Amino acid sequence: MFDIQGYFEAETVSEAAAILAANPHLKIIAGGTDLLIKMHKGEIEKAELLSIRNIKSLEGIRELENGTIVIGPLTTFTQIVKDPTIKEKIPVLAEAANSMGGPQIRNVATIGGNICNGATSADSASTLLALNGKLQLQGSQGERVVPIEEFYLGPGKVDLKPGEILTGVIISPENFVDCGGHYIKYSMRKAMDIATLGVSVICRIKEGNVFDDVRIGLGVAGPTPLRCREAEAYAKEKVISADLLAEIGKLAVKSTRARSSWRASREYREHLVEELCQRALKLAVVRAGGAGIA
Numbered sequence: 001m002f003d004i005q006g007y008f009e010a011e012t013v014s015e016a017a018a019i020l021a022a023n024p025h026l027k028i029i030a031g032g033t034d035l036l037i038k039m040h041k042g043e044i045e046k047a048e049l050l051s052i053r054n055i056k057s058l059e060g061i062r063e064l065e066n067g068t069i070v071i072g073p074l075t076t077f078t079q080i081v082k083d084p085t086i087k088e089k090i091p092v093l094a095e096a097a098n099s100m101g102g103p104q105i106r107n108v109a110t111i112g113g114n115i116c117n118g119a120t121s122a123d124s125a126s127t128l129l130a131l132n133g134k135l136q137l138q139g140s141q142g143e144r145v146v147p148i149e150e151f152y153l154g155p156g157k158v159d160l161k162p163g164e165i166l167t168g169v170i171i172s173p174e175n176f177v178d179c180g181g182h183y184i185k186y187s188m189r190k191a192m193d194i195a196t197l198g199v200s201v202i203c204r205i206k207e208g209n210v211f212d213d214v215r216i217g218l219g220v221a222g223p224t225p226l227r228c229r230e231a232e233a234y235a236k237e238k239v240i241s242a243d244l245l246a247e248i249g250k251l252a253v254k255s256t257r258a259r260s261s262w263r264a265s266r267e268y269r270e271h272l273v274e275e276l277c278q279r280a281l282k283l284a285v286v287r288a289g290g291a292g293i294a
């Protein structure tokens, strides 16, 4: 069952940081939908937990005066799906959030837990990478901000120093204003299934149906979520056509480090990357105001 040996609660971030500094072995618990499963499976024994659920400053979504959107780590997936600012300004993130789990899980699971759990299959990850998201981390020694791409270090391994808490997910306006995006989660079932592959694309189009900017984030195409830099650079300043999308799909595969698992072989995942990048881009182009491709 749950081998819980101790339980602490914090009301503020500084209180949480102080408790963690005095008790570095504590495990932070938010929604518990990853942590409690690991404890139930016996992967974590004799756990002492620090609940951050009472820290009000970690909840909700704020839009700053300069247009930056800051998502509190305790924001649940349901809140992201329903949030008017996200729906209007970054609908691709609402789309990704809505593909996660089922309603019950989305009501409890937090975006902070999804990121800090470090899974390559995390449904928020590829979109946050494509959005050039940044993470605000607070420890007893102070605060630092890390691009989410650098936060993922390996399977289940993230750049959280001992005692650090994720306090905000920062998305700057230049990464979503005038952009169109699309997230495709490829999984065996339509709900309550982990992605076999996740593709999130964001693009901006300029006059002449030319790509001004293309960003492609992938999940489960490697040990961590990743960006397809070569494909993105190739796409820039080119007139959008079916041939161009086909080439982008091929180049995207070059950035992957997929492996075979019981869910899919490496070859199948590479095929999915090539195909789904094109499909995601087709819709993203239209959403960005570009001309559709047959």
Ligand SMILES: Cc1cc2nc3c(=O)[nH]c(=O)nc-3n(C[C@H](O)[C@H](O)[C@H](O)COP(=O)(O)OP(=O)(O)OC[C@H]3O[C@@H](n4cnc5c(N)ncnc54)[C@H](O)[C@@H]3O)c2cc1C
Binding pocket: 027, 028, 029, 030, 031, 032, 033, 034, 035, 036, 037, 052, 073, 074, 099, 100, 101, 102, 105, 108, 109, 110, 111, 112, 113, 114, 115, 116, 117, 121, 122, 123, 124, 160, 164, 165, 166, 167, 192, 193, 194, 195
């Ligand atoms: C039935 C089921 C279906 C699921 N389906 C999906 C799915 O389709 N897609 C998907 O991506 N995931 C899925 N998950 C996994 C899980 O629900 C998500 O990863 C969820 O977002 C985790 O959030 P949480 O708040 O529950 O995290 P928790 O379990 O509370 O924490 C997860 C990890 O993050 C750390 N942590 C949490 N918050 C912070 C913080 N602010 N600062 C520092 N560390 C922190 C914890 O210490 C822990 O290591 C599923 C889980 C279940 C049980």
